[in-house]
Amino acid sequence: MTEKGSAFLDLMGGEVFRDGSQGVKIRLTIEPHHTNPRGVMHGGVVASLLDEAAALAIKELLGLRPQDSGPHLLVEMNVSFLAAARPGDTLEAEASVLRMGRRVAFAEAQVHRGKTLIAKGRFTFVMQHD
Template structure:
């Protein structure tokens, strides 16, 4: 159930401006694609994103999935606020360096809740992690 129209280009630009200087930009996320139900973001993995054994930190995986799924949820309800209620992450294989691509999409929506799923792929197309998120519409 989508109670409104997907975000317009102007709304996306306003959202990107408001994200400047937040955790989003601190991580280095880049919005690549969106279509109202799916969002694609990327991260150029840098040494500060890695844990002590040289792979992408689990917290970065979680943050990327939360950001991408949250954007998909926000895009589906541009006139409302959405917040993460539940975030589940399954770590599948290590990501070391290069471009990580996160794809997220809405799988279910009700008046007060949105469920999304996401996945992170490394630069070679290997699955790094998958996640699901439940978002509360406030």
């Protein structure tokens, strides 16, 4: 079952889905327009998938739907790019919340191609409550 994510995820061609395990995941098949000058996946694609997955994990914990607006605002992200991906590869991103405080939340996210870890990210969000 797929769900709607952000406009930018939609632009990239990513889809939000649940596979029966806990939480939501993102799937994206790499196409030629996702590449950098060297012909491999652009680092911005990976960073975008990781950030979207982290945001979804926070919303899930708050009982919000993927398409809902959330109180989280990204202030810092750290990404390690561990392996390349090329057109035709299908990637999956998932994330978990490390700690959710009233003012700050921490999350981590991974992108895999099959069993290969492609990238890992750590995120700090400020929480804006009305």
